[in-house]
Structures are given as C-alpha cells and as structure tokens.
Amino acid sequence: MMISTRGRYALRVMIDLAEQQSGSYIPMKDVAARQEISLKYLEKILPVLTKARMIEGVHGKGGGYRLMRSPEDYRVGEILRLTEGDLAPVSCLAPDAAVCGRAGFCKTLPMWQRFYEITNDYFDSITLADLCQTDLSDQYVI
Numbered sequence: 001m002m003i004s005t006r007g008r009y010a011l012r013v014m015i016d017l018a019e020q021q022s023g024s025y026i027p028m029k030d031v032a033a034r035q036e037i038s039l040k041y042l043e044k045i046l047p048v049l050t051k052a053r054m055i056e057g058v059h060g061k062g063g064g065y066r067l068m069r070s071p072e073d074y075r076v077g078e079i080l081r082l083t084e085g086d087l088a089p090v091s092c093l094a095p096d097a098a099v100c101g102r103a104g105f106c107k108t109l110p111m112w113q114r115f116y117e118i119t120n121d122y123f124d125s126i127t128l129a130d131l132c133q134t135d136l137s138d139q140y141v142i
Contacts, residue, residue: 003084009037010045010083011076011131017055018071018128025057025064045083052082071132077123087119 012035020026028046032039046065049055054074057065067074081087085094090112092100103109 003080005041006045007080007083009035009041010049010079012037013042013045013049014054014067014074014079014128015131017065017067018074018132021067021071023066025062025066027064031065048083054079054082067128071129072127074128075124076126076128076131077120080123087116087123089115089119 013031016031016035017026020031028042029039031037032042046055046057050057050065053068055065056068057063077087088094088097091097092103092109093112093116100106
C-alpha cells in the first residue's frame with residue numbers, strides 16, 4: 001500500500017485549515033501558496049472533502065473553505081480512506097473484492113489481514129489536532 005499524492009495533499013490541506021481556523025473562510029489560493037500545491041490540483045481534492053462534509057466552502061468575496069468539525073474530531077484514517085479509496089495492502093482485502101478462491105488455504109492472508117488492521121488502527125489513532133501539534137523541525141514534510 002502506498003499513499004498517493006492525492007491522500008498526502010488532502011492531509012496537508014486539512015492540516016492547513018486546522019492551523020488557520022478562526023471561524024472565517026480561508027481562500028484556497030492562500031492554502032495553495034502555503035502548501036506549495038497547485039490550485040488546479042486542489043480543485044480536484046476539494047470537492048471530495050466537501051462532498052464528504054469534512055470541509056465547507058463559500059464562493060465569491062470573503063469566500064474560501066473551513067473545517068466542519070474541530071481538528072480533534074478528524075482522524076487521519078478517515079481522510080486517507082476517503083481520498084485513497086481504501087488502505088487494503090492487497091486487493092483481496094478491499095471492501096468490494098470478490099471472494100478469493102485461495103482464501104481457505106492462503107498462507108499469507110492472516111499476515112495481510114493483520115497488516116491491514118495495524119494500518120487502520122494506526123491512522124485512526126491520529127487526529128488533525130495531533131498533526132498540528134507535532135514538531136516537524138527535524139523531519140521531512142509529507
């Protein structure tokens with residue numbers, strides 16, 4: 001499983017909105033500039049976040065986007081599952097996968113199931129608020 005640019009950028013947008021929140025709407029051009037993400041790319045991510053009611057947007061003067069909930073109420077796992085589709089490490093564990101004929105005797109299935117569990121549990125244990133409080137001075141940016 002590899003997290004795509006879409007998932008990483010969605011997290012960066014959500015973190016930026018959490019850090020800048022003041023109750024008012026934040027222009028996406030400002031987020032794009034701070035995060036060094038093209039506005040064109042953000043225009044592909046924002047509708048997904050808006051449709052899922054993670055953010056709300058207003059067009060026109062004074063418009064922009066803001067979080068719908070407190071940063072503590074957003075889990076990294078839900079953002080990644082929304083933008084990535086699923087975090088299944090192998091196709092047979094994806095929610096829409098057909099039943100695998102090898103499942104009954106697959107030696108690796110328990111390993112993949114456990115990895116999937118660990119991945120979801122880990123990302124669900126981290127909130128946007130946690131990421132906003134992380135000191136990244138000696139780490140790479142996602």
